[in-house]
Amino acid sequence: MSSFRFTFFSAALGGLTLFSLLNASAAPRAPADHTPLQLAARSSHAHVQQGKASYYARHHHGKKTASGERFDQNKLVAAHRNLPFGTRVRVTNLRNGRQVTVRITDRGPFVKGRIIDLSRSAAKRLDMVRSGITHVRIETLPQGQAEHG
Numbered sequence: 209m210s211s212f213r214f215t216f217f218s219a220a221l222g223g224l225t226l227f228s229l230l231n232a233s234a235a236p237r238a239p240a241d242h243t244p245l246q247l248a249a250r251s252s253h254a255h256v257q258q259g260k261a262s263y264y265a266r267h268h269h270g271k272k273t274a275s276g277e278r279f280d281q282n283k284l285v286a287a288h289r290n291l292p293f294g295t296r297v298r299v300t301n302l303r304n305g306r307q308v309t310v311r312i313t314d315r316g317p318f319v320k321g322r323i324i325d326l327s328r329s330a331a332k333r334l335d336m337v338r339s340g341i342t343h344v345r346i347e348t349l350p351q352g353q354a355e356h357g
Contacts, residue, residue, distance in 0.1 A: 254347045255291070259323035261299065261344040263331035273314035280327070287314035287325040288346075296349040300326065301334040301342050308333040309349065 270283045275293040279285070284299065297310045308330045317325040324346055330336065336342040 224314050254349070256345065256347045258302070258343070258345045259303075260321050260341050261324045261326055261331075261334075261336070261346075262317055262319070262322050262341045263326040263328055263336070266328070275313045277313050279314065282328055282329050284310045284330050284333075285313045285327045286309060286310040286330060287316035288312050288323070289315060289317075291348065295323070295349075298347045298349055299326065299330065299334065300345045300347075301336060302345060303342055304335055306334045 264279065264281060266281060268279050271279050273279050273285075273287070277285075285342075286299070288295075288297070291312045292321065293312055296309055297312060298307055298309050300307045308326075310326060310330050314325070317323075322341070324344065326334070326336075331337050334342065334344070
């Protein structure tokens with residue numbers, strides 16, 4: 209009987225040890241619903257991208273965005289393909305050095321080569337309304353950083 213008890217407890221202890229080792233060796237992972245860009249936006253490191261920016265046509269004013277907010281062409285807002293809603297982004301017009309900070313409220317642009325769609329107000333601050341498209345650099349800002357523009 210004591211041999212049975214020893215074997216049973218040895219097997220149980222071995223199983224627990226194996227379970228603990230397997231569980232401890234599993235590297236912590238980000239939740240599956242977070243893309244690398246979402247994690248970058250929340251981290252202390254800024255996500256930086258360069259490409260073309262455009263701005264929303266006036267007929268989008270007042271329509272619901274992907275975030276559920278109504279689009280207001282007079283606010284400093286923008287659309288990005290995958291940065292989280294609410295992310296603040298500094299946009300620099302590479303042709304003239306002007307900058308504006310916008311908040312991501314929508315998805316897009318869905319035109320090849322474009323990285324961000326800006327509100328008309330943001331486009332005015334970057335002096336790009338006349339051209340409609342310009343080369344920009346975008347950089348995510350840490351949460352809580354004051355808006356400048």
